[in-house]
Amino acid sequence: xxxxxxxxxxxxxxxxxxxxxxxxxxxxxxxxxxxxxxxxxxxxxxxxxxxxxxxxxxxxxxxxxxxxxxxxxxxxxxxxxxxxxxxxxxxxxxxxxxxxxxxxxxxxxxxxxxxxxxxxxxxxxxxxxxxxxxxxxxxxxxxxxxxxxxxxxxxxxxxxxxxxxxxxxxxxxxxxxxxxxxxxxxxxxxxxxxxxxxxxxxxxxxxxxxxxxxxxxxxxxxxxxxxxxxxxxxxxxxxxxxxxxxxxxxxxxxxxxxxxxxxxxxxxxxxxxxxxxxxxxxxxxxxxxxxxxxxxx
Numbered sequence: 001x002x003x004x005x006x007x008x009x010x011x012x013x014x015x016x017x018x019x020x021x022x023x024x025x026x027x028x029x030x031x032x033x034x035x036x037x038x039x040x041x042x043x044x045x046x047x048x049x050x051x052x053x054x055x056x057x058x059x060x061x062x063x064x065x066x067x068x069x070x071x072x073x074x075x076x077x078x079x080x081x082x083x084x085x086x087x088x089x090x091x092x093x094x095x096x097x098x099x100x101x102x103x104x105x106x107x108x109x110x111x112x113x114x115x116x117x118x119x120x121x122x123x124x125x126x127x128x129x130x131x132x133x134x135x136x137x138x139x140x141x142x143x144x145x146x147x148x149x150x151x152x153x154x155x156x157x158x159x160x161x162x163x164x165x166x167x168x169x170x171x172x173x174x175x176x177x178x179x180x181x182x183x184x185x186x187x188x189x190x191x192x193x194x195x196x197x198x199x200x201x202x203x204x205x206x207x208x209x210x211x212x213x214x215x216x217x218x219x220x221x222x223x224x225x226x227x228x229x230x231x232x233x234x235x236x237x238x239x240x241x242x243x244x245x246x247x248x249x250x251x252x253x254x255x256x257x258x259x260x261x262x263x264x265x266x267x268x269x270x271x272x273x274x275x276x277x278x279x280x281x282x283x284x285x286x287x288x289x290x291x292x293x294x295x296x297x
Contacts, residue, residue, distance in 0.1 A: 017042065021056045032057060040071035086288060090117040091170035093212050093291050095162070097177040100217030101247050102239065103227035108274050109217065109283065110175035116284075122161045122174035125153060133235040135188075143188040147197060151181045155204045162209040178208050183250035187243070213291060214261055219268045221245055264290045 017033045024031040032055060036042055043066040046053070051063045058065065083089040090096070090113070098110045107123060114121040131146040158178050166172075182205075185197050219227075221241050228236050255263045266286050273280035 023056055037065050040069050040073050043069055044075055087117045089291055095172045095211045096213045097174050097211035098215050099177055101224055101244055103224040104217040104219045107175040110173045114173045118170040119173040120166045120169040124176040136235045144193045147185040154178050154181055158208050186250055187246045214263045216265045218265055
């Protein structure tokens, strides 16, 4: 802080209210803080955490100081809370789902968050589905058995993983939300097949655990195709741009249809959180800033 008249910009401003029961009076420092008894915005939160703390000079506790304070400033309790660390924040979130189009980086981000913030990792078992390579070769023939097998597997895995609490983990991070089953089914199935599928889906969906934060990673179709080519799964190499665009539209419709859910859309653009640590930290900061404003339920 600069020694000039009036308020000046400062790198850091620390007000020392008390130091135990000590009193200090010097040219540079006065303890207890000389303005403490006149500031309602100090006394009100102090009364929450130390209502009976005794002022060593005024000989009154915090509650009495607050009652006698003539500060008429209006105070409003914020809806967000502070956390000691990002790990504590993710622990409070408890369950976060990372979603996005094919090639958006869902699994990679889920891995990194789980590793950095002591999370239980829940991954979609797409590689074990025998219908998936066949579907990309003949979508009309294999769409219904593919979607039904995905739904059954996702429901079983999701209910198992989300109902089993891990004492050694702070939170849970998944690279999918079970609602993606309906999003993909709407695109791939014929109308009669979809109507039947939707009835079964909603019976299951009301029973599953919902994430506290639903993160949707938005990436352009061009970048998605580049990522798909880069990771080199043979059965994905012929995915059409129109198919990816339809998937994105399905996610957008879902997000708009569930405004009560804590949805966070992150536009990745040129961000490369896989290769660049600073881009990964940018994504984490977006999640953190969103999370601190959520009601603490």
